[in-house]
Amino acid sequence: MDGKQNHQKWQLSRRRLLALMATAGAAAVAAPLAPSLLTKVRGASAATGGQRQTPLRQWAMVFDLRKCEGCVTTDKAPQCVEGCNAEHFVPQGQEWIRVFEVEGAAGHNYFLPRPCMQCENPPCVNVCPVGATYRTDEGIILINHDRCIGCRMCMAACPYGVRSFNWDQPPNPAGATFANYSPEYPVPHRRGTVEKCMLCAHRVGDGRLPACAEACPMYAVYLGDLGEDIATNGKEVVKLSDFLAANSAFRLKEDLGTRPRVWYIPGHGQDEGHDITVRSRPKKARSWQEQGATLEHKDEGVKK
Amino acid sequence: MPSWRPWAARCAASMAALLMGAVPVAVAHAADPPAHVEAVKIRVDLTDGGFNGEPGDFVLEVEQGHVVEMTFVWAHVGYVEEEHIMLLEGYKLETEKLNFQNREGTIKFIADKPGTFVFKCDLDCDVHDYLQRGYLKVKRAGSAPPPTQEGQGTGSPTGAAPSGATASGSGTAPSSGQAVPVAGPTLLPTKLSVSPSSWVTGGEPITLMAVLTDAKGKPVPKAEVRFSLDTDFAGTKGQVALGVAKTDGNGVAFLDYQPTLGARRHAIAASFEGQGLYDESQQVIQVEEVGVPPSAYTMPPIGLAGFRHWAPRALVLTIVVVWATFGFILYQALGVRWARARR
Numbered sequence: 001m002d003g004k005q006n007h008q009k010w011q012l013s014r015r016r017l018l019a020l021m022a023t024a025g026a027a028a029v030a031a032p033l034a035p036s037l038l039t040k041v042r043g044a045s046a047a048t049g050g051q052r053q054t055p056l057r058q059w060a061m062v063f064d065l066r067k068c069e070g071c072v073t074t075d076k077a078p079q080c081v082e083g084c085n086a087e088h089f090v091p092q093g094q095e096w097i098r099v100f101e102v103e104g105a106a107g108h109n110y111f112l113p114r115p116c117m118q119c120e121n122p123p124c125v126n127v128c129p130v131g132a133t134y135r136t137d138e139g140i141i142l143i144n145h146d147r148c149i150g151c152r153m154c155m156a157a158c159p160y161g162v163r164s165f166n167w168d169q170p171p172n173p174a175g176a177t178f179a180n181y182s183p184e185y186p187v188p189h190r191r192g193t194v195e196k197c198m199l200c201a202h203r204v205g206d207g208r209l210p211a212c213a214e215a216c217p218m219y220a221v222y223l224g225d226l227g228e229d230i231a232t233n234g235k236e237v238v239k240l241s242d243f244l245a246a247n248s249a250f251r252l253k254e255d256l257g258t259r260p261r262v263w264y265i266p267g268h269g270q271d272e273g274h275d276i277t278v279r280s281r282p283k284k285a286r287s288w289q290e291q292g293a294t295l296e297h298k299d300e301g302v303k304k
Numbered sequence: 305m306p307s308w309r310p311w312a313a314r315c316a317a318s319m320a321a322l323l324m325g326a327v328p329v330a331v332a333h334a335a336d337p338p339a340h341v342e343a344v345k346i347r348v349d350l351t352d353g354g355f356n357g358e359p360g361d362f363v364l365e366v367e368q369g370h371v372v373e374m375t376f377v378w379a380h381v382g383y384v385e386e387e388h389i390m391l392l393e394g395y396k397l398e399t400e401k402l403n404f405q406n407r408e409g410t411i412k413f414i415a416d417k418p419g420t421f422v423f424k425c426d427l428d429c430d431v432h433d434y435l436q437r438g439y440l441k442v443k444r445a446g447s448a449p450p451p452t453q454e455g456q457g458t459g460s461p462t463g464a465a466p467s468g469a470t471a472s473g474s475g476t477a478p479s480s481g482q483a484v485p486v487a488g489p490t491l492l493p494t495k496l497s498v499s500p501s502s503w504v505t506g507g508e509p510i511t512l513m514a515v516l517t518d519a520k521g522k523p524v525p526k527a528e529v530r531f532s533l534d535t536d537f538a539g540t541k542g543q544v545a546l547g548v549a550k551t552d553g554n555g556v557a558f559l560d561y562q563p564t565l566g567a568r569r570h571a572i573a574a575s576f577e578g579q580g581l582y583d584e585s586q587q588v589i590q591v592e593e594v595g596v597p598p599s600a601y602t603m604p605p606i607g608l609a610g611f612r613h614w615a616p617r618a619l620v621l622t623i624v625v626v627w628a629t630f631g632f633i634l635y636q637a638l639g640v641r642w643a644r645a646r647r
Contacts, residue, residue, distance in 0.1 A: 017632070024628045025621065055566050055596050058603070121606040209538050223538050226601035229564050230537050230544060237535050237542030241600065259606065 057138045058226035059199055060240065060261040061210075062249065063113050064233075067220035069269025070099050070111035070282040074217060080113055081285035083215025086293035087200065091170030091189055096162075096197035097212050099282045108276035110268035113221070115212065116141060116162045116197035117252065117260030124154035124163065133194075139226075139261055140199050142183040150192040159253050160260075163196045173288070173295045187295070209234050218272050226261075343373035343412060349492075349581060350390075350402065350425075352382045352525070354435040357492060357518065362438035368418045374440075378407040379581040382526040388436065394421035415442045491583040493519040496529065498574045498587045506595030509562040514574045516555045518582070523555025527576055531559050534571040534588075543573065563597040 071078045078099040090096055097115040104110055122141050124133050132147035133154050155163040169191040176188035184201035200210035204223060208214070213221035213234060224231030224240045231240040243249075249263040268276050344366055348355050355362040366372050376390045376399055387403040392411060399409030425436035498514045512531060516524045531546040549557035561572070570593075575586040605613045 020632070021625075021628065024624045027624065055599060058599065058601050120603055204538070207538055209540075225537070227564070227599040228537070228566060229600035230535060232537045232540040232542065234538075234540050237537055237540055237544050239544045239546070242545070257606070 055227055057204075057228075058261075059118065059139050059204060060224040060226050060231070060263065061115065061118070061199070061213075062222035062224055062231055062240070062243065062263045062265065064220045064222065064247075064265045064267065064271075065110060065112070065269070066265060066267030066271045067218040067269065068099075068111050068113060068216075068267070069218065069272045069274035070101065070280070071217070072111075072280040072282060073269075073273055075283075077283035077285040078111075078113070079215040079217055080212035080221060082291060083211040084197070085285060085288045086291045087203075087211035088185075089171075089173050089176070089187060089189070089288045089293060089295075091164075091166060091195075092287045092289070094164040094195065095285065096164075096195070101281050104268065104276075108268055109279060110274075110276070111282065112264070113212070114160065114162065114252070115262065116199065117160050117258065117262045118199055120259035120261060121257055123157035123159065123258060127153045127157040129153060136201075140201050141196075142198050142201065143186065143194060143196065144183045145181070145186055145190050145193045148193040150194065152194060154194055159256050159258065163194050165194050166191050171289070173293065175295045179295065218269075343371040346372065346374045347377060348374065348390075348423075348438065349377045349379040350386075350388055350436065351379050351581065353522070355438050357522070363441060364438065365441040365443060366415050367443050368415055370415050371412065372415045372440075373410060373412045374423070375408060375410045376402060378402040378404070380404075381524070381579060381581065389426040390423060390436075391426050392421060392423045392440065394419065398426070415440075418442045418444045491578055492581060494524060494576060494578070494582045494585045495519070496574060496576050496585040496587050498572075498589050500589070502590040502592070504592045504594055505563055505597075507563055507593065507597035508595075509560060512559045512561055512572070512574070512589075514549065514551070514557045514559075514587075516551050516557070516576055516585070523551070523553065524576075524582065525551055525553050525555060527551045527555070527557075527579060527582070529557045529559075530575050530577070531561070532573050532575070533565070534573065535565065536567070546572070562600075563591065563593060564600040565593070565597065568593050 080097055081095055081099060084090060084097050085095075088096065097113055100112045100114060101109055102112045118139055118141055120139070122133075122135055125135050125141060128134075129151060130147050130149055132145070132149070133141060133143045135141050150165065152165055155161075155165060166189060170189040172188040179187050181187065182202075184198065184205070186195065186198075189195065200208075200212075203210055209223050209232070210221070213223050216233070219233040219235045222231040222233045222238070222243075226240065229240050231238050231243060244263055244265075247265040249265050251260045251263055254260070268274060270276075346364060346366075348362075348364075349357070351357045374392070376388070378386070378388065380386050384404050387401055388399075389401050390399045390409060390411075392398070392413075394417065395413055397411045397413055399411055400406065402409050419442055421440045421442065423438050423440055427436075495517050496514060497517075498512060500510075500512075503510065514529045514531075516527050516529060518524055528548050528550055530548050532543040533546055535542060535544050546561060547559050549559040551557045570591050571588050572591060573586060573588045576582070576584060578584045
């Protein structure tokens with residue numbers, strides 16, 4: 001009798017089994033969510049306590065090609081390139097932002113500035129064998145030159161060809177040896193490593209425009225924040241989503257699925273009086289040495 | 305016998321005198337007054353609510369002998385398909401057809417006939433009889449001589465009423481009020497009020513309500529109210545357009561706003577540009593963010609990131625199921641063993 005009762009006690013009914021399974025499933029789902037829930041609770045308490053968190057930026061760039069005329073009407077080299085060269089002491093032979101003269105479908109020519117696209121799905125990051133190139137939470141692709149082994153896999157993977165390799169020791173400005181290197185501002189430059197535009201991470205973090213945007217005399221370069229849905233070229237502030245939608249903005253090689261964070265507004269410099277029938281190549285940009293850039297005056301860059 | 309020559313000469317002189325005296329009279333009755341004569345300028349706006357927004361009798365007064373220039377301005381906000389040909393009965397004058405494309409029509413004449421004359425739209429209907437009907441009172445000339453010659457009158461260069469013109473026209477005159485001559489367009493004052501006038505938000509969306517009224521508190525319908533946000537981004541200060549909302553029949557416009565700016569305090573400006581008829585008006589409201597507004601952009605997981613998103617959950621679930629099964633089997637086995645042991 002006792003044995004039978006004991007057996008009934010240990011017997012598991014179907015209902016009980018299902019309840020146990022459901023509890024276990026719920027625990028399994030809730031376990032990975034717990035950290036994020038805790039974060040939310042902490043965020044709410046911080047908000048009510050007056051310690052308000054600043055949301056992360058989601059940086060983006062917009063090039064208004066209606067205003068970009070390759071600086072040919074001003075008879076100068078593209079000022080965005082020169083501004084970048086002076087700001088970052090870009091080694092000669094490299095251009096972190098390059099202005100291409102492109103022939104349109106109607107036989108006209110227009111100019112296309114091409115910085116790093118800061119892709120959301122960056123092939124360069126995915127292929128890097130040592131994790132030297134990475135994407136920040138704010139959407140900027142950086143390179144840690146302390147890690148970079150110079151394999152150039154990222155150069156092969158980048159569909160936009162924005163990366164350059166230092167085959168030799170590039171010249172550095174005076175005092176660069178003692179500069180505090182950081183991936184946001186990679187000075188001094190190093191031999192055997194890969195470099196590229198990094199959206200002037202050191203500037204935008206301080207609430208300033210990238211050097212190319214600041215140098216553009218036509219205000220054709222916009223820095224945007226997708227999170228706040230806002231962008232500026234230093235002259236006007238626009239609502240980014242409306243600005244892109246209203247002007248039929250496009251991205252380069254969208255079909256590759258890289259999701260670039262650089263948009264272009266179609267145009268051929270018409271707002272600045274560029275004559276599409278005149279073939280005029282952009283002038284060669286001056287290097288930082290030719291501009292006389294120094295570390296002390298790096299923030300001055302090229303002024304409008 | 306007197307000679308016929310002196311008589312003929314007298315007759316000729318009399319005729320000449322008569323003819324010379326008749327010249328001003330002929331000018332005064334001419335359809336087109338001389339260009340050098342300064343006119344009393346009257347502007348009448350044809351609005352949805354009648355002349356100058358005032359339904360009912362609309363009376364203008366001028367003094368006999370003045371040159372009057374009446375300008376009718378098509379100023380509809382809602383009824384954009386309205387067309388008018390304005391008639392001035394008694395003087396048998398009319399404007400060309402006024403509509404959305406052709407907004408202004410002017411009739412210029414000498415108010416030589418005293419009396420009260422109707423000016424109205426040529427369309428006969430009750431609404432138009434009520435809304436688009438006015439009266440021009442031409443008062444008999446008083447003691448002051450009308451200025452008919454340039455230099456003789458004392459009219460101001462801006463086209464204000466010449467001296468002696470006790471009566472005048474107006475763009476803003478109430479139906480029975482004194483009219484004031486105007487040189488340019490007269491804009492009706494408006495008042496814009498936005499609610500809430502300030503609010504504290506934790507990032508949640510809010511509906512902004514703007515109420516647009518004229519100087520008398522009447523709602524202004526179908527008016528565009530623009531909302532913009534004062535910002536300071538990357539060292540650039542400016543205004544970002546949030547959207548445009550149209551007022552309804554009660555003069556109320558709504559706009560849904562989702563805060564996205566990280567700044568703790570910012571200002572939203574609502575403005576009405578007047579649309580050529582009304583004066584501009586604006587109101588600024590203050591917003592204080594205490595919470596973190598949601599990001600306007602959500603990046604969907606891509607490739608490995610997507611896998612990383614659901615893979616840990618799937619792994620944990622699998623482990624739990626395996627261990628639960630194992631535990632259940634163990635539980636059953638132990639139960640059997642213990643049951644046998646007790647026997």
